[in-house]
Amino acid sequence: MESVEATPVNPSGESGTGKASTKSTSPRWRYTLAVLVIALVVLIPVFVTVMLAFRPQLQSRSHSFFTLENFSYVFSQTQVLTWLRNSLTVTLATVLVAILVAAPAGYVLSRSRSKAVSGYALLLFIAQSFPQIVSIVPLFVLFAKFNLDDNLLGLAIVYVSMTISVATWMMAAYYDSIPVALEEASWIDGCSLFGGFVRIVLRNSLPGLLSTAIFAFLLAWSDFLIAVVFLRSDTHFTLPIGLQTFFATNSTEWGYVMAASVIVMVPPIIVFSFLHRYFSVGGIGGALAGH
Amino acid sequence: MTSTRAGSSNVLSGLSRARKGVGLGGRSDRPPRPPRRFSNRSITLALLVAPSVFLVVLIYGYPAIYSVFQSVHNGNLVNPGAYVGLQNFQAALHNPAFWQAVRFTVVFCLVGVFGSWVVGLALALLLRKRMHAPGFFKTLLLLPWVVPVVVTSTSWNWLVATPTSPVPRIAQDLGFGQLLFLDSPGLAKIIVCVYKVWLSFPFMMLMASSALAAIEEDLYEAARVDGANGWQLFRRITLPMIARSTYISWILMFIFCIGDFQSIYLLTGGGPVGSTNTLVVLAYETVFGNFQTGPGLAIAVMMTLVSVLVAVVLYRRIRKVEIS
Secondary structure (H helix, E strand, C coil), X not given: CHHHHHCCCCCCHHHCCHHHHHHHHHHHHHHHHHHHHHHHHHCHHHHHHHHHHCCCCCCCCCCCCCCCHHHHHHHHHXXXXXXXXXXXXXXXXXXXXXXXXXXXXXXXXHHCXXXXXXXXXXXXXXXXXXXXXXXXXXXXXHHHHCCCCCCHHHHHHHHHHXXXXXXXXXXXHHHHCCCHHHHHHHHHCCCCHHHHHHHHHHHHCHHHHHHHHHHHHHHHHHCCXXXXXXXXXXXXXXXXXXXXXXXXXXXXXXXXXXXXXXHHHHHHHHHXXXXXXXXXXXXXXXXXXCC | CHHHHHHHHHHHHHHHHHCXXXXXXXXXXXXXXXXXXXXXXXXXXXXXXXXXXXXXXXXXXXXXXXXXXXXXXXXXXXXXXXXXXXXXXXXXXXXXXXHHHHHHHHHHHHHHHHXXXXXXXXXXXXXXXXXXXXXXXXXXXXXXXXXXXXXXHHHHHHHHCCCCCHHHHHHHHCCCCCCCCCCCHHHHHHHHHHHHHHHHHHHHHHHHHHHHHCCCHHHHHHHHHCCCCHHHHHHHHHHHHCHHHHHHHHHHXXXXXXXXCHHHHHHCCCCCCCCCCCHHHHHHXXXXXXXXXXXHHHHHHHHHHHHHHHHHHHHHCHHHCCCC
């Protein structure tokens, strides 16, 4: 699609003068420039974070514009590495379990149109429209009984259930693009329903799985509300909570705050920049409209 | 390897659309060919959804019941307390802070949904124009949504919070006088709404992009031949063709906005003097700030009822939205 657009056919042919050819390319530069300007303005808050993270503190003697001092302070004097490890652990666990739960559920949502499944679709939708605040207090009380509060496992359980609706819709949307004929063929060859799902559908769903994984990653990595309610001991903090403590104790030390912020935002940006081409939320609409 | 798989399944996607009615379920046009033992099918399907049903019940069902229970008691996080009837609800409904939060929740949701939709759609349309590296710019513009809120709320704070921050200084240089963006109720509300639009437009842009990509270019060609101008093309072709996707993105964004806690709490903490409290922030503050579990959960239960009711009513209408 894009490659077709990238080589516009000039109806006037090669006979056009240099002036004519600049005329046909200039709107392209104009649009590029417009988007570039918009992106620069929109991303000011992101640039500011990076800029302040690498800028020397105001009272520091160094006159350079670039320093790694903030980072060396943050890594050596705070528990950022512990928090980073906690965040990675919780997030990866969430991603794995969310996929294990949503991948089969999405298959049912995609392939079955029975009354029970419509009810399940509605249940998912209602769950998604529940504000987290109403769940968080009871869960805190419940999890405290099992020592799952102030615990990364407890956190991951809540994150998985928070992702479950959207993750299931995303998987269902992807399965919708895989022809049922493929499974039907496998059934004729003697595959069970489950066998057909695993061997035929799941094996062809890598982009859908990655898309769901990215979504779960972003949600678990960025969560603040659940973590701030659940976690108390600073060795169990995830990065977003760790960042807040920082803010409170070093409120004027923007360099440190921003250096820690950069550490918080780098993993999702890395994940997203490598995998963004698989990421698609557009299909959710189809999955929602189907029932 | 991965890209070949992605490519092949995309090619197949058109095929499946035509066959979409042919599923495993009971009400398709043509009876499907199920695996040999028919009863196994429903058992397998049930087992496939079982884990997610279990989680939904555990994380949403149980808490819902518990919250309703606690909202009619005067207990705290440790002790259930005594039954007090609807006192907590009455107290909330007579509290001016509650109604202030209701008003701001409505404004916040309306601006969040439609503001981010307008910006997202405009950018999605712009990115369809012929330009260099559209994919790169699309990824860049998704960053406000990808970067965690804890980070961006910090940098927004740095940009606007104190009188010596860059934005107030620029405003002063432009002759607006000294504006205290997060210390005056009106301005704080505006900043919170702008921040929410900034956070949410990428999601709307993604939804709009994929809907726009599905419109066939022939439609525009035909309309252009008939002499339609740009606005008419947008009004009569683009908008109707993306109507359903637009509607669904509004519903989802409404859900995201009404339940949003962290973007407000981290930017203003609900202040100044409660002016940027939404119901979620107010409920959180009542439970964890004032340790009034009952009254806080009464607020949470009421807003959950409204959220679920509105969402389900809108959801029921999805299929009625015309694609024309």
